Amino acid sequence: MSEHTKADPATEGRRGFITKALAICCGGLATLTPVGAAIWAVLDPLRRTAGAGSFLRVADLANLPDDGQPRQFPVITDRVDAWTGYDAEPIGAVYVKREKGSDTVEALSATCPHAGCFVEMDKESKCFRCPCHNSAFTLDGGIVAPSPSPRPMDSLECQIDKSGSILVKWQNFYTGIEEKVARP
Amino acid sequence: MSTTAPQADSTPKPSSGLLGGLADWFDDRTGYRALVHEALYERVPGGARWRYVWGSCLVFAFMTQVITGLVLWASYSASAQTAWESVYYIQHEMAGGWLLRGIHHVMAQAMVVLLALHLMQVVIDGAYRAPREVNFWLGLILMQLVLGMALTGYLLPWDQKGYWATRVATNLAGLVPLVGPSLQQLVVGGPDYGHHTLTRFFALHAGFLPATLVGFLVLHLTLFRKHGLHAKQPITKPDAMFWPDQVLKDAVAMLAVMAVVLGVILMPALRAMLAGEPIVTGHLGAELGAPADPSQPYAAARPEWYFLFLFQFLKVFEGWGASGEFLGAIVVPGLTLGLMFLMPIIGRWKLGHRFNVAFTLAILAGAGLLTAMALHEDYYALWADKTAYADVEELLKKTGGDEQQLAAALGNDEAKLAEFEKRRHEYEAIRKSEAFLVAVKQAKADAERAVDLAGRPEKIPPAGALSLVRSDPLSQGPLLFAQHCASCHAHIDPAKPEAAAIFAQASAANLFEFGGLVWARGLLDPEQVAGPAYFGNTAHSDGDMVSFVTDELSDPDLWKPDEVEAVIVALAAEAELPTGGASADLVAKGRGLMADTDRCGSCHAYADNETELGYAPDLNGWGSREWLVGIITDPTHQRFYPEDNDRMPSFGVGSNGGPPTLTEDQIGLIADWLRGSWYRPAGH
Numbered sequence: 001m002s003e004h005t006k007a008d009p010a011t012e013g014r015r016g017f018i019t020k021a022l023a024i025c026c027g028g029l030a031t032l033t034p035v036g037a038a039i040w041a042v043l044d045p046l047r048r049t050a051g052a053g054s055f056l057r058v059a060d061l062a063n064l065p066d067d068g069q070p071r072q073f074p075v076i077t078d079r080v081d082a083w084t085g086y087d088a089e090p091i092g093a094v095y096v097k098r099e100k101g102s103d104t105v106e107a108l109s110a111t112c113p114h115a116g117c118f119v120e121m122d123k124e125s126k127c128f129r130c131p132c133h134n135s136a137f138t139l140d141g142g143i144v145a146p147s148p149s150p151r152p153m154d155s156l157e158c159q160i161d162k163s164g165s166i167l168v169k170w171q172n173f174y175t176g177i178e179e180k181v182a183r184p
Numbered sequence: 185m186s187t188t189a190p191q192a193d194s195t196p197k198p199s200s201g202l203l204g205g206l207a208d209w210f211d212d213r214t215g216y217r218a219l220v221h222e223a224l225y226e227r228v229p230g231g232a233r234w235r236y237v238w239g240s241c242l243v244f245a246f247m248t249q250v251i252t253g254l255v256l257w258a259s260y261s262a263s264a265q266t267a268w269e270s271v272y273y274i275q276h277e278m279a280g281g282w283l284l285r286g287i288h289h290v291m292a293q294a295m296v297v298l299l300a301l302h303l304m305q306v307v308i309d310g311a312y313r314a315p316r317e318v319n320f321w322l323g324l325i326l327m328q329l330v331l332g333m334a335l336t337g338y339l340l341p342w343d344q345k346g347y348w349a350t351r352v353a354t355n356l357a358g359l360v361p362l363v364g365p366s367l368q369q370l371v372v373g374g375p376d377y378g379h380h381t382l383t384r385f386f387a388l389h390a391g392f393l394p395a396t397l398v399g400f401l402v403l404h405l406t407l408f409r410k411h412g413l414h415a416k417q418p419i420t421k422p423d424a425m426f427w428p429d430q431v432l433k434d435a436v437a438m439l440a441v442m443a444v445v446l447g448v449i450l451m452p453a454l455r456a457m458l459a460g461e462p463i464v465t466g467h468l469g470a471e472l473g474a475p476a477d478p479s480q481p482y483a484a485a486r487p488e489w490y491f492l493f494l495f496q497f498l499k500v501f502e503g504w505g506a507s508g509e510f511l512g513a514i515v516v517p518g519l520t521l522g523l524m525f526l527m528p529i530i531g532r533w534k535l536g537h538r539f540n541v542a543f544t545l546a547i548l549a550g551a552g553l554l555t556a557m558a559l560h561e562d563y564y565a566l567w568a569d570k571t572a573y574a575d576v577e578e579l580l581k582k583t584g585g586d587e588q589q590l591a592a593a594l595g596n597d598e599a600k601l602a603e604f605e606k607r608r609h610e611y612e613a614i615r616k617s618e619a620f621l622v623a624v625k626q627a628k629a630d631a632e633r634a635v636d637l638a639g640r641p642e643k644i645p646p647a648g649a650l651s652l653v654r655s656d657p658l659s660q661g662p663l664l665f666a667q668h669c670a671s672c673h674a675h676i677d678p679a680k681p682e683a684a685a686i687f688a689q690a691s692a693a694n695l696f697e698f699g700g701l702v703w704a705r706g707l708l709d710p711e712q713v714a715g716p717a718y719f720g721n722t723a724h725s726d727g728d729m730v731s732f733v734t735d736e737l738s739d740p741d742l743w744k745p746d747e748v749e750a751v752i753v754a755l756a757a758e759a760e761l762p763t764g765g766a767s768a769d770l771v772a773k774g775r776g777l778m779a780d781t782d783r784c785g786s787c788h789a790y791a792d793n794e795t796e797l798g799y800a801p802d803l804n805g806w807g808s809r810e811w812l813v814g815i816i817t818d819p820t821h822q823r824f825y826p827e828d829n830d831r832m833p834s835f836g837v838g839s840n841g842g843p844p845t846l847t848e849d850q851i852g853l854i855a856d857w858l859r860g861s862w863y864r865p866a867g868h
């Protein structure tokens with residue numbers, strides 16, 4: 001059994017400080033490890049990108065009448081969702097139109113630039129309409145004021161390949177802002 | 185009722201007997217009596233009151249959510265292929281699943297209402313004032329946690345409704361300055377919505393948020409006990425004890441809440457019972473929409489009703505551009521919340537307290553008003569009189585909405601134009617509402633169909649319910665038809681009153697029940713064959729078939745009526761569609777006439793009549809699935825119209841070696857839909 005001796009206050013204070021500091025360090029380090037691991041894993045989605053937009057075939061030029069009427073086509077491609085690989089899945093839609101006598105086409109993304117709902121065509125009123133907050137757009141994609149949407153519908157790059165297929169560069173854009181900025 | 189607090193009765197005292205001894209032993213080791221005493225014997229200054237029940241009701245509602253939530257969790261599976269499927273199973277196949285889910289769903293809404301009541305009571309009573317400021321702040325944090333759980337819970341069934349609402353909500357989160365886009369990506373679990381959106385939302389909904397909530401709730405209750413109940417002044421009655429006086433009031437209130445929740449769940453059952461209809465338990469409680477499909481628009485997209493005011497609030501900023509969006513979704517709600525946090529400080533002054541009360545009531549009233557506006561806009565068409573705007577409709581149709589033409593039609597009169605614009609606005613509002621109501625109906629039909637498909641004896645395949653929907657002729661047929669065929673062909677029951685107008689606009693045959701008895705009868709009817717429902721609007725309008733029907737078939741010397749009838753049933757039989765109970769003899773007779781080279785067989789190949797293909801469509805298997813798939817794939821094939829195909833694209837053949845417009849599966853879906861061949865649940 002040790003004998004109880006009274007330490008001098010200076011040593012006591014120093015010892016006390018070291019003890020406290022050590023306790024906090026050990027406890028802190030021990031706790032920070034799982035927290036760090038958790039944060040690392042939670043941030044994983046930030047590393048993932050959709051990849052640069054690629055040109056996808058949506059239709060044949062021959063099947064798109066040159067009447068200036070936009071027509072809706074699904075965008076179909078292989079898609080990976082975390083651990084599942086889908087082949088030839090519809091991932092979105094575009095409106096494509098061809099002016100009279102033209103050999104080129106114009107495409108608009110069906111994703112609403114306001115907050116991402118699916119813009120539909122209102123044939124009767126000859127405009128596009130988003131069902132969510134009633135943004136309306138002209139058949140060229142322009143804003144019909146007043147609109148909750150900050151910008152016109154997003155146009156997509158188009159190409160016609162040798163076999164006469166219409167290719168559209170499928171991209172997602174940030175919604176709710178004035179500039180059209182592609183998501184990475 | 186006791187007038188003084190019964191202190192003496194409630195102090196712990198040593199007990200006798202075996203049970204008492206055991207209790208003493210346990211108390212010695214845990215001190216449970218003091219704890220229980222502490223919990224129950226709290227003074228309620230001025231006696232128990234109904235206005236104090238809201239806090240307890242909220243705790244009760246939360247406990248209900250924990251109990252039902254844990255059991256739901258035991259049956260739920262968070263992934264893009266299993267979320268909808270497992271919720272379907274809970275709702276439609278598990279014993280009591282509909283009730284469990286119904287309680288969880290409706291209680292969540294009750295909780296939002298209780299939150300508002302609790303907040304109102306605290307603010308009006310000034311219960312946030314010193315020394316209870318911190319507890320008020322804890323309460324505000326708890327409120328946000330509850331709303332966060334409501335928001336995250338909405339997605340979990342992975343149906344169209346939850347999916348599209350979550351897209352909007354997470355896109356709005358992306359507007360937070362600087363961190364927005366990263367925040368959004370973290371919540372969504374990647375650049376796109378999928379498995380990880382579900383796993384994350386589920387972890388938030390069932391793990392992180394409730395755990396945090398429990399932590400804050402413990403603090404909230406501890407501080408509540410520390411400062412005691414804030415009694416509403418003036419105190420006129422003597423004090424009472426929490427147990428049993430206030431507990432009784434609390435318990436009655438909880439029971440009332442539960443009764444309301446059950447009432448909401450069972451109301452449709454009661455209605456069905458009164459109407460003498462069968463009660464389908466799967467339809468009670470919480471809704472389950474069609475499985476989430478990013479490629480299918482969902483025009484009925486709306487948030488849950490208690491977020492409807494925020495949704496409507498976004499529309500207030502119409503025409504403000506991006507700053508409006510930012511203001512409506514982030515700044516104003518943020519400032520409102522910030523101001524609420526400041527309430528205890530503002531409330532130190534008498535005027536400040538009044539301001540707080542007014543502010544809280546104004547917010548609740550504003551939210552109520554916005555909700556009413558949202559509902560009014562959506563359901564406007566139910567009571568608005570569209571016929572009053574027939575002139576607007578007509579003028580718009582005539583001018584195609586062109587500004588100059590409109591002005592000219594109105595005589596370039598400014599006043600008239602302004603008046604017209606006003607009425608046009610009204611008219612558009614009705615149309616928007618109509619579109620919404622149609623969308624809601626469609627959403628309901630889609631949901632029911634998905635549930636029917638999931639309930640097939642074969643069950644849901646591993647690829648999930650969406651794959652079932654996508655391979656269902658009844659779901660996909662109309663979509664594919666609308667997209668690829670409807671620009672020329674009509675598809676409407678000719679008996680319908682609006683059919684004539686639709687035929688007039690079509691430029692090819694009506695395909696409603698193509699190949700069936702009615703269709704074949706119309707084809708061979710001299711009155712109809714050259715009409716717009718058949719060849720009228722096509723290049724074949726003066727072709728050989730039309731002249732054959734009008735000139736020869738109508739001549740009773742050449743064709744006896746029963747012979748025509750025999751050909752009609754034989755055609756339906758060839759299409760493998762119902763022949764209306766026609767005798768085998770009649771069918772055989774018709775087939776004979778079809779093959780006869782003096783009759784149909786003079787142009788059409790059929791059976792062994794040796795007529796060459798190419799001049800007229802093949803009658804072998806005419807209208808059958810195989811025949812339909814063939815003509816949609818390539819109408820210029822030898823069997824159909826190699827020479828005189830009228831504008832119909834070869835959907836199954838790619839041009840210049842490219843891929844075809846429609847895949848084999850898609851063509852099959854169209855053919856099956858046209859033939860009415862799709863899964864029908866037993867009893868339908």
Ligand code: FES
Pocket residue numbers: 112113114115116117130131132133134135148149352
């Ligand atoms: S998402 Fe289209 S208007 Fe809001």
